[in-house]
Amino acid sequence: MNVHDRLDPVAGVDPLPADDFRRQGVKAVVDVGASNRGAWRHGADKxxxxTGLRDALAGMPDGEW
Structure with a gap:
């Protein structure tokens, strides 16, 4: 899972890496958008x-994470 904010100065460079990671032709990474606030958006606390990360984790089947 990749959670990203397009305005994050680190993750925003390539916010959708799921296109780059495949397992037998199927995407192996799920991209989840987030909207962090403030000047520094890369903090793990943000x-x-x-809700983006929490909602994505809540929707995953048991054993996937």
Missing amino acids: YLAG
């Missing part, structure tokens, strides 16, 4: 506090 991703953990957001």
Whole structure:
């Protein structure tokens, strides 16, 4: 899983790496968008506090993470 904010100065360079990682032709990474606030959007605390990551984890089948 890749959680990204397009305005994140680190993750925003290539916010959709799922296109780059495949397992037997099938995407092996799920891209999840987030909207962090503030000047520095790359902090883990911002991703953990957001609903994008939590919603994606809640929707995963048991054993996937």
